[in-house]
Amino acid sequence: MSKFKKDGTRELPPVSTASLPDIVFMLLFFFMVTTVMREVDLKVKQTSPAATEIQKLENKSLVHYIYIGEPMDTEKFGTEPRIQLADDFGVVGDVGAYIIQKRTEVVEGLIPKLTTSLKVDRDVKMGVISDVKQELRIVSALKLNYATVEGGLDK
Amino acid sequence: MPRKREAQNEINAGSMADIAFLLLVFFLVTTTMDSSWGIQRKIPPLPEPNQERVDIKQRNVFVVLANANDQLLVEGELLVIDQIREKAKEFIVNPARKENLPEWEDVSVSIAKERITYFTGKGNIEKVAVWQKRLNAAELVGDFTITKQVISLQNDRGTSYKLYIQVQNELAAAYRELRDDLCMQEFRMTFSELEQLAKNNREDPSLKKKLKAIKTVYPQKISEAEPKNLGG
Numbered sequence: 001m002s003k004f005k006k007d008g009t010r011e012l013p014p015v016s017t018a019s020l021p022d023i024v025f026m027l028l029f030f031f032m033v034t035t036v037m038r039e040v041d042l043k044v045k046q047t048s049p050a051a052t053e054i055q056k057l058e059n060k061s062l063v064h065y066i067y068i069g070e071p072m073d074t075e076k077f078g079t080e081p082r083i084q085l086a087d088d089f090g091v092v093g094d095v096g097a098y099i100i101q102k103r104t105e106v107v108e109g110l111i112p113k114l115t116t117s118l119k120v121d122r123d124v125k126m127g128v129i130s131d132v133k134q135e136l137r138i139v140s141a142l143k144l145n146y147a148t149v150e151g152g153l154d155k
Numbered sequence: 156m157p158r159k160r161e162a163q164n165e166i167n168a169g170s171m172a173d174i175a176f177l178l179l180v181f182f183l184v185t186t187t188m189d190s191s192w193g194i195q196r197k198i199p200p201l202p203e204p205n206q207e208r209v210d211i212k213q214r215n216v217f218v219v220l221a222n223a224n225d226q227l228l229v230e231g232e233l234l235v236i237d238q239i240r241e242k243a244k245e246f247i248v249n250p251a252r253k254e255n256l257p258e259w260e261d262v263s264v265s266i267a268k269e270r271i272t273y274f275t276g277k278g279n280i281e282k283v284a285v286w287q288k289r290l291n292a293a294e295l296v297g298d299f300t301i302t303k304q305v306i307s308l309q310n311d312r313g314t315s316y317k318l319y320i321q322v323q324n325e326l327a328a329a330y331r332e333l334r335d336d337l338c339m340q341e342f343r344m345t346f347s348e349l350e351q352l353a354k355n356n357r358e359d360p361s362l363k364k365k366l367k368a369i370k371t372v373y374p375q376k377i378s379e380a381e382p383k384n385l386g387g
Binding site: 017020021024025027028031032035049051052053054055056057060063115117120121122123124125126127129130133136137138140142143144145146147148149150 | 197199
C-alpha cells in the first residue's frame with residue numbers, strides 16, 4: 001500500500017539542461033549545412049520575381065552574379081536602378097571587363113561552362129537588362145540564368 | 156573514497172550550450188538562405204560581320220511583343236499572361252495542321268532513312284545530321300510530326316522585368332508540358348524525372364538517348380530579338 005506513497009513535502013528535481021547543447025548543436029548544424037556564406041554586401045534592393053519553370057544552378061564556383069536594382073541608400077544614390085558588380089556599383093560598360101576579369105580566375109577549359117546569373121529586382125525595367133545582355137554577348141558570355149524564386153505567377 | 160574523486164573530475168558541460176549558441180548566432184547572422192534557382196537561357200552570339208540574314212517564314216514565327224505598359228501582343232492579338240501557354244502549345248504542335256500555323260513534316264523511320272540517303276548523295280552534311288537525329292528519335296518514340304516553329308520574344312525598354320520573366324516562364328512551361336506529355340506516353344515518367352534519372356545514371360546511354368529523342372521532337376526555340384522601342 002505505502003509502496004507508491006510519495007513524500008508530499010519532497011521538492012521536484014530541477015529540469016536537466018544536459019540535453020540543451022545537443023539541441024542547439026542540431027540547430028547549428030542545420031544552419032551550417034543549409035546556408036551559404038554571403039559573397040557580397042548587397043547595395044541594391046532585391047525582390048526576385050517568381051517562376052515555376054526553374055532549374056537549380058549546378059556548380060556554384062562557375063557562377064558570377066550581376067545584381068540590378070534600386071539602391072538601398074536612396075538618399076545618396078537616387079532611385080534609378082543601378083548595376084552592382086562584386087562589391088561596387090558599376091555602369092553597363094563595366095560588365096564586359098568584369099566578366100573577363102572573372103574568367104582569369106578559372107581553368108581555361110571551364111570558361112565555356114561559366115554562367116552569369118542576373119539577380120534583378122522585379123520592378124526594374126528591361127532597358128538596363130537588355131544593355132547588360134548586349135554587353136554579355138560582346139564578351140560571349142552566353143550562358144544566362146535569371147534568378148527567380150519558386151512560386152506561381154504574381155499579378 | 157575513490158568513487159567521489161571520479162565524480163569531481165567530470166567536466167562541467169553547462170557552458171557548452173552557451174558556446175553552441177554563440178556559433179549558432181554567428182551563422183544565423185552571416186548567412187543567407189541563398190536561392191540559386193532560376194530560368195536558364197542561352198543568348199545568341201553576336202552576328203558575324205558578314206553573316207547572311209536568315210529569313211524565316213512568318214507562319215513559322217510566334218511573335219510575342221511586350222510593350223512599355225506591360226501589355227502583350229501575341230500573334231497580333233492582345234492577350235493576358237494566362238492565355239499564352241495554351242496559345243504557344245497550339246502553335247508548337249499545330250495539331251489541326253492549319254495554314255497559318257507553322258509548317259510541319261512527318262517523321263518515321265522509313266522516311267528518315269530515305270532522306271538520309273538522299274542528302275548523303277547530295278553531300279549536304281548538315282541535313283544528314285538533322286535527319287540522323289530524327290531517325291534516332293523515331294526509333295525510340297515511333298512516328299511523330301515536327302514543325303518548323305520558332306518563338307520570338309520582343310520587349311520594349313520600358314517593359315518590367317517581372318512581366319518579362321512571366322512570359323519566359325509561360326513559354327518554357329508550354330515546351331515542358333508538351334515534353335511531359337510525350338515522355339509520359341512513351342516512358343511513363345515526366346521529362347524532369349527523366350532528366351534527373353539521366354543525371355544520376357550517367358553510365359547508362361539509353362537514358363541520354365531518350366532525352367535527346369524528346370528534345371528532337373519538341374526542340375525549344377525561343378529567340379530574343381534586340382530590344383525595340385515599341386512604345387506604349
